[in-house]
Amino acid sequence: MATSDNSRQVLLERLQGSGLRPTPQRELVFQSLMAQRDHPTAEEVFARVKSQIPSISLATVYNCLETLVARGLVRSVNFERGPTRYCPNLHPHAHFHDEETGSTHDIDLPDGLLDQVKTILPPGYDASSVEIIFRGKAAQPAGDN
Amino acid sequence: MATSDNSRQVLLERLQGSGLRPTPQRELVFQSLMAQRDHPTAEEVFARVKSQIPSISLATVYNCLETLVARGLVRSVNFERGPTRYCPNLHPHAHFHDEETGSTHDIDLPDGLLDQVKTILPPGYDASSVEIIFRGKAAQPAGDN
DNA sequence: AGTGAGAATTAGAATTGTTCTAAAGTGATT
DNA sequence: AATCACTTTAGAACAATTCTAATTCTCACT
Structure with missing residues (x-):
């Protein structure tokens, strides 16, 4: 199959490009994700x-996954490991994770934005809630956590 | 202060309304979130x-927090406890968590939606990534996980 | 005021997911 | 073949959360 050869190529390039070795374990973990x-x-x-x-x-699986995520070959779905945090802000809002300070800021949402975002769902999907998380740098005087 | 009295009222009503007792611990945990x-x-x-x-x-703090979240008085920021999941889909996409089956589906994003969503960020916020998570029911033949 | 039933709290053990550590393996380069 | 950095392995350690069993509390009803 051409596709999997392609992605294997991409994997090898990305690893080489970062001075990392294309080990059987890394290849296999990547393959298994691509396959299913x-x-x-x-x-x-x-x-x-x-x-x-x-x-x-x-431990190797964790290492390989971390490497793949770091190289942008795979995406991890639980963006932020670590303890759950609680906020009393009940207005619809998004969260901004400042990657430098580790702090979290609330971002107010314009009216209707959540509804608008929900329109991208295919028929048959009924969302009871929408969560939006930004990650990046905030040139902001901290305050929130 | 009128505000905290208000939210205390809301707390008491919500608890009563669900047949739950307004215990000192629940009040205190709620207050502490409202205060800071x-x-x-x-x-x-x-x-x-x-x-x-x-x-x-x-354990009581965890219990109280869970109660407050369940009653909609507080929001928890790590939407989905449990293990991190990995996906090989590198196209920009959102995730839909089916709350009944526990499965996760990829939702394709229309071109430009992420950029559009980014425009809600106040000046000074520079997001390197945006994550959108839906939760709800999918009347879909499962498949994904 | 006293009692009984259900609800809530407590302390600590157990579980889960992830990371760390130390030792051994691998392979390119001298 | 010696060296050096990178990698893997096994298992211990750790952190966050949930569970369990015993106790305490609350409140409706006498």
């Missing part, structure tokens, strides 16, 4: 790749 | 309320 296009957890990836490399360890 | 409008973790809330009720336990 769902959203597996690290444990699930671990389970899937063990049949190919029985000696692979969970 | 940042995004504390459960541990931080625990630390803050201990001075008022030294006997309070961490």
Whole structure:
């Protein structure tokens, strides 16, 4: 299949380009993600790749996933590890994570924006809530956490 | 102060309305969130309320927070507890969490939507990424995870 | 005021997801 | 073949959260 050869090429290039080695473990973890296009957890990836490399360890799977995410080859869905945070702001708002300070700011949403965003959902999808998270730098005097 | 009396009223009503008791612990946890409008973790809330009720336990803080979130009095920022998930879809897309099945679906984004959403950021905020998460029901033949 | 039932709290153990550490392996380069 | 950086492995450690069992509290009803 041409597609998987392509993505393998991309993987190899990205690794080379960062001075990282194209190890069997990295290739396999990447392949397993490309092959089954769902959203597996690290444990699930671990389970899937063990049949190919029985000696692979969970720590290696975590390492490989981290590498793939860092190289932009894969996306991680739980953007922010760490403890859940609670906010008393009940107005519809988005969150901005300042990556430098680790602080979180509330961003007010214009009226109707959430409804507008919901219109991108295909028929059959009924969203009870929408969450918008920005990440980046805020040239702002801190304050929030 | 009228505001905090107001929100206290709301708290009491919401609890009553669900047959829940307005305990000192629940009131205190709620108050502490209202008083300091940042995004504390459960541990931080625990630390803050201990001075008022030294006997309070961490489990109670978690319980109270869960209750407040369930009653819509407070919002939790790490929408989905549990393990991080990984997806190989590199096209800009949102995620839809099906609350019934626990599965996650990719939602394609129309061109320019992310840029458009970014325009709501006040000056000084520079977002390197935007994450959009829907939660709700999908009347869809599953498939994704 | 006393009692009983259900609700809530407490302390600590257990679980889960992730990261860390130390030792061993790999492979290109001298 | 010695070296050096990178990688993997196994298991311990850690952090966040949930669970459990015992106790305490609250409140409606006598």
